[in-house]
Amino acid sequence: MVQPDGARIHDLLTRGRTPGEIIPLATLTHELGGGAGWPAVADFERVVSDLLTLVQTQGFDALSLGLPDLARALFCTGPESRVRTFDAAAGQFTVHGSAERARVLTKVGVFLTGLTAEQPLWPGDGLLPPLRQNA
Numbered sequence: 001m002v003q004p005d006g007a008r009i010h011d012l013l014t015r016g017r018t019p020g021e022i023i024p025l026a027t028l029t030h031e032l033g034g035g036a037g038w039p040a041v042a043d044f045e046r047v048v049s050d051l052l053t054l055v056q057t058q059g060f061d062a063l064s065l066g067l068p069d070l071a072r073a074l075f076c077t078g079p080e081s082r083v084r085t086f087d088a089a090a091g092q093f094t095v096h097g098s099a100e101r102a103r104v105l106t107k108v109g110v111f112l113t114g115l116t117a118e119q120p121l122w123p124g125d126g127l128l129p130p131l132r133q134n135a
Helices: 003-014 025-031 044-056 069-075 098-118
Strands: 083-087 092-096
Touching (some): 003 044, 069 098
């Protein structure tokens, strides 16, 4: 990832947030007008491609959360999105929304807190300083 793009993304991900808060990329996309605002920040496809390359080459610490299908779908959608599941036996749909997504994020946070208590995640080498310091 081009460092200035990464610094802008970091700024957007941390601005007005609580330290340690989990912000999925889907949330940032939601906040950027469903993706319409990405061009002002970075080339979204290039960001995703660069992140995948860094994960594959172990350019920073990354891990699979191993989330079940519904939890993964909720994690990968925006905060106001709905995920529908279908129970074939009952023949009915169930809609899952922001409350269920918040529970998934909380569970991921508990998992990461336990993991990083043992050893912090490594963000990679040669990073630019943040655009601004958090207050």
